[in-house]
Amino acid sequence: MRVTIKDIARAAGVSHTTVSRALRDSEEISPETRARIRAIAESLGYRPNPVARALQGRRTQTIGVVVTRLSDPFHTEVVQGIERVAQAHGYGLLLSLSHEDPEKERAIVEMLAAKQVDGIIVAASRLGSRYLPLLEALRIPIVLINSHQTGPYVYSVATDNVHGGYLATRYLIGLGHRAIAYIGSRRGGRSNQDRYRGYRQALREAGLNPRPEWVVKGDGRVEGGETAMRRLLEVRPRPTAVFCYNDLTAIGALKAALRAGLRVPEELSIIGFDGLEEGTYVIPALTTVAQPRQQLGRLAAEMLLEILDGRPSPKRILLQGTLIERESCGPAPAAG
Amino acid sequence: MRVTIKDIARAAGVSHTTVSRALRDSEEISPETRARIRAIAESLGYRPNPVARALQGRRTQTIGVVVTRLSDPFHTEVVQGIERVAQAHGYGLLLSLSHEDPEKERAIVEMLAAKQVDGIIVAASRLGSRYLPLLEALRIPIVLINSHQTGPYVYSVATDNVHGGYLATRYLIGLGHRAIAYIGSRRGGRSNQDRYRGYRQALREAGLNPRPEWVVKGDGRVEGGETAMRRLLEVRPRPTAVFCYNDLTAIGALKAALRAGLRVPEELSIIGFDGLEEGTYVIPALTTVAQPRQQLGRLAAEMLLEILDGRPSPKRILLQGTLIERESCGPAPAAG
DNA sequence: TAGATTTTCGCACACGTGTGCATCACCATG
């Protein structure tokens, strides 16, 4: 059987109240009995029961995490960042997958609330503005990762997508490219829009105006990048560089270009977004704008803990990506 | 505030006992009051408190999952498989990462036990035989994935690594290769040994005897595969085909071979193990022996639920991998 | 030494749900 404070109380000849106080280092127990009780607890191998604590104190020491899919390598690192902080602070991680289904996401958040998690972190929410009334009702602090929802109960950590898109495009322009395409994502939502905005802004500053045919859409996955690139290869004049919504899209684009016999980066430059490990699996290795994914998760978790502890916390943190130069971008080919 | 059965009891003019029984569909409550109470509960938006239930009934409806790293794509799919089953049965998933540290793994399992999870699933345990006394003490059912530990309290789901290694090697032999190398993994432990055994077995059956220089070790990641392959390329006579411990190793090997100017598969065939999505990111796409990863997770979860429900369950399930032919293997080059 | 103050501890209840047993009302049987 499990050792409870009652067992300790019996062994020590005191009430369970005294044991409870002694173990929690209460001032009102004499140092001697405190030490004695602690020794007995130790020798009996006592472990406090978190369930009973939760019922009494309303804290489960658990945070809920909602993610669309784990098979997307972007999310796995975010979750790792969260887990690291949670484990270090003695919190457990209750993980659920929404599979990009807003209705499921909503059900999960309610389930987590029912399970009495202390707080919730949602990565890449699909719920948008419908969150607000839900949060109001649940009264559980929630931190959103890479969502652009704002509102009274909404805390968030996000990367600056406009800046990232700007960075990637400026880099291509700096290499001499003037015909720069963008492969977006149908499922990207706001982040897709923002990266596109950064792209437009960089072009505008350079006095460039992209042709509408140079802006196409994938699905944020490899396959979508492939088909998008195939369409792009038929456009004349053909772009000499492509900025992709994310690394998976870029890998797909790269595959399609190489299969079509193009040399990368000599004839076509490709830049991605995310900074995934997977970008180094391909030849040429993918140049990209890296999001600080682990940090995204860490900051979200730390922010949540701050809120839970009642410490002051910013409501929104915006992180900037950084350029990682690898091999898939080069100078624009001489005009032919 | 949260609605409890006491609130319902007050509204219905009965005791909380009756409410509890009515909601649990007890036979001893008259159908009329049962219906009336259910209606009131519904209208008040009652949600049972899982923490209180857990304290009373000793079931938390939560299962603990321990994984080494999420950044390894193999594990993410296993976890997805587990999550799917868990969610479908109303169980929560308490996730922790061990980072391949046996001591941390042990601490996590104890933490999960303290948190009163109903059962635990451990993927790729590093604890080995030290588990046995731990399990004895905890008295919580544990299912191991891809571990080859056996013992009284040990349940497990695993892929047949010997068979997989045999399958891959037979395939290469069938393509006419006779000089077949193996890149193993320093960190692979038993699974590495078993894949190697399958490799040896297939060679033996074909009357082949591999040179010791053809058997080298990576680290189960891309980088290790790269360096191992670089060493392999200096060996004379050079192997015409390489079987790799896993897909990440194979991707590294592929990179090193291509960088060295070799054509794959014309001059060198490469086969991996796992069947990762990532194998399709590279050119040529990786031929591999696929492990049923999602199924591994699903079966582990279902097995655990069976144990928890007291239903009969096998103590060990062994799954066989399947060959996925893509592009990285071809007929052996004519002897030169 | 008597009263005031402080220290130390236990009683009783709370958290939300579940259950063994007693109670009560009602009906049927003799």
Place this chain on the structure above:
DNA sequence: CATGGTGATGCACACGTGTGCGAAAATCTA
């Protein structure tokens, strides 16, 4: 009408921990 049986419900306690308040004991003050 008394007795026994049955069905519906509530009392009291359990699960393990935490806490307000009062009581007893110890210490201090005048």
